[in-house]
Amino acid sequence: MHLFYTPTIEPHYREFILSEDESKHAIRVLRLAAGDTIYLVDGIGGWYTAKILDPHPKRTTLSILQVEQDYEKPAYYLHVAVAPTKNMDRMEWFLEKATEIGIQEITPIVSTHSERKEVKTERLHKVVVPAMKQSLKAYLPKVNAAISLQQFFDRVQSEEYTTRTIAHCADGEKQYLADICPPAGKYLILIGPEGDFSENEITQALSLGYQPVSLGSSRLRTETAALASCFEIAVLNR
Structure with missing residues (x-):
């Protein structure tokens, strides 16, 4: 199966011209x-x-022979806010695998x-597009620009x-994601840097209603923790 990303296509088109790169x-x-x-996806659920x-x-x-909207639309919405790793290869690895498993933002x-x-947001976008195509998905994850935690x-x-x-990683009572996240929900997960969130950042998050969660007994790298959360949510909604 040959899949192409065509974000400018519309459901009413009878013909379409591939971009120069895709051509x-x-x-x-x-x-x-x-x-x-061949098959086309628009990144917002359209499968052509x-x-x-x-x-x-x-x-x-x-x-254009056939159009299917909301193709395999996920039953949940997962937004992961994660501190970028010093080595961008590790961040890109997370983005690639998270796209394959399932993530929306x-x-x-x-x-x-x-x-x-x-x-560089453009660099991250170039990672999620081929990962979407490789995993035969019709939805492209939204990659936002980097901002401060306070913002x-x-x-x-x-x-x-x-x-x-x-x-x-700080001390305190925590629960597992599967114990507090209902199926078919909209989830927001914060993942900190290798040095963890500061005490003040954790306190502020808790005051805003963020629930502390555990991803297991092992101390995980940032990108591993982020991917583990994606996997746990995917299994919860399987």
Whole structure:
């Protein structure tokens, strides 16, 4: 199955022209020809079956055969706010695997102990697109620009979530995600940097209604903790 990301396509289109990059990949790399069937996703739930009419390496023309909206729409919404790792390869690994498992929104947050203060959103976007295609999904996760933890608190305070949680390593009573997150919910999970959230940050999160959670007895790296939370939510909603 050959899947292409086409964010500009509309459900009423009868024909569509692939972008130059996607045309080159289809014709030069995959060596597809007229009459071959391919599939398109728009990143917002649209799944399109198409046939190649004109296999041009710069502007391949397609005939749209079938359109399915809300293709395998997730039963839940997961937003992970995670401190970016010093080594961006580890952050990109998380994004790739989280997209494959299931995640709807990612926000890089800069906290007191963060080792990395800046993140190139465009670079992260280039990770989630191929991960979406590889895992045959029709929904592209939203990747937000990096903001401070305080800015994040202010931005999402008015948004409605079924549960708001914070994973941290400080002492105190904690629960497992599966014990406090109901199925088919809208979840927000905070994951701190390698040095963990500061005491003041944890106190502020708790005062705002974030529930402390445990991801197990092992001390996990930031990207591992973030991915573990995605997996636990995915299993909860399986």
